[in-house]
Amino acid sequence: MVLIYIFLGIYFLAMCFVLLYSIAQAHLLIYFFRNKKQLKYKPELERQSLPKVTVQLPIYNEMYVVERLIESVAVLRYPKDKLEIQILDDSTDSTSDIIIQKIKTYPQVNFKYLHRSDRKGFKAGALREGLAEATGEFIAIFDADFMPDPEFLLKTIPHFEEDKVGMVQSRWTHLNKNYSLLTRLQAFALDAHFMVEQIGRNSQGAFINFNGTGGIWRKSCILDAGNWEDDTLTEDLDLSYRAQKKGWKFVYRPDIESPAELPPVMSAIKSQQFRWTKGGAECAVKHLGTVFFGDFSWRKKIHAAAHLLNSLIFIAVLLVSLSSIPVWWGFYIGILPQALYQASAIFFIGFIIIALVYFFANISLVGYSIKGILRFILELPVFLAVSMGLSLHNAQAVWEGITGKKSPFIRTPKYNLEANASWAENIYNPFKVPMTTYAEAFLSLIFFSISLISILTGNYMMLLFHLLLTFGYGMVSIASFKSYAFKR
DSSP states (O other), X not given: OHHHHHHHHHHHHHXXXXXXXXXXXXHHHHHHHHHTTOOOXXXXXXXGGOOOEEEEXXXXXXXXXXXXXXXXXXXXXXXXXXXXEEEEEXXXXXXXXXXXXXXXXXXXXXXXXXEOSSOTTHHHHHHHHHHHHXXXXXXXXXXXXXXOOTTHHHHHGXXXXXXXXXXXXXXXXXXXXXXXXXXXXXXXXXXXXXXXXHHHHHTTTOOOOOOSSSEEEXXXXXXXXXXXXXXXXXXXXXXXXXXXXXXXXXXXXXXXXXXXXXXXXXXXXXXXXXHHHHHHHHHHHHHHHHHHTSSOOHHHHHHHHHHHTTTHHHHHHHHHHHHXXXXXXXXXXXXXXXXXXXXXXXXXXXXXXXXXXXXXXXXHTTTTOHHHHHXXXXXXXXXXXXXXXXXXXXXXXXXXXXXXXXXXXXXXXXXXXXXXXXXXXXXXXXXXXXXXXHHHHHHHHHHHHHHHHHHHHTOOTTHHHHHHHHHHHHHHHHHHHHHHSOOO
């Protein structure tokens, strides 16, 4: 009986965290409604007033997408004498040869090819070394899977007329959103970040983050903040906080779109998620204390805490799912009173708020159409289930980030499925199945068994939750096994 109450306490505390996080999201949603149409447009500058810009393209083994990237940046609309494009190539395969041959086809473009023999500092190290040779006053950055808007520089540069603006971030859009259910679910999540979270934070002067790509920096801001550092896996979030803590302003422009590719397979998704969640936890350890005790408003501190600690939501979800087993058993055998279960309904307010955040973020992009609403209704439970199914994998990443365990920067494989019909032929696919994948399959079986017992015994109080966990862990594990199964 004592153990059941201990697990009930764990369940309660984890649900409290989810509720508190959702309240912070609700506040962002309010500011999203207030400011979604109040974009800070700036007129284009006269040609003679345009500053010199360096575009940095960090590359590491990107044979499938690097030509597309070079073609995109080669047509950026900007005076050629004021534009420098650095290709920061750390590749160890044929990507380097592809780059060298491709840039020869654009003799009119000022390409600067920089190749490193080692990956010291990974992406942060490449950006740092490139910055030392950059001649531009402003630094735009695009990852290999992006296709920047030709007008990107002309739309962003005018914002830097205000001296304290250090960075302008654009909104990611998705080249292959409708490729599969997995790509639609990723777009589902990213659109919530780029619509509600970025608009909600930026409109009230809270900390926002450069998203690693699709943004442009004032070079002096990067240097003033201490330059790129590689002690976290999210060098973009780290530099964002260091710069804003020193008083630099960031501008978010959701109307400027930066199209990019979404990972189409679970192994690639997990690789990306691991880096983002672990890096976010590392940045929380690095910055949360200085923000909390710094000279910032309480509103700014609270949103910074929610921002930096948002990866902890996966630990909370994992704890809720695991502790729900003994709690469910306690209700089933009558140790726990039914009144406790009825009182716990308050926690579902958090899930309702989170659902509303995703609803308005996604529906606002399709003009509140009937088709969009119906698709949302169908995809929301799938999205929630898969997010729960990823909680074990991501919780491991968060725990490593909090405890200081270091790991290398693992790039997310790029596919360019517009030119390549099958992702299975990608030579960058990983082939070793991690132990967490087997654990996800096991958890799916556990929650399926509990769901079946609930149905057979008429004990429906946690049935929906356990069915979502069954589906989530099952889908994640099956998709993972499938993505690791293909070999060269």
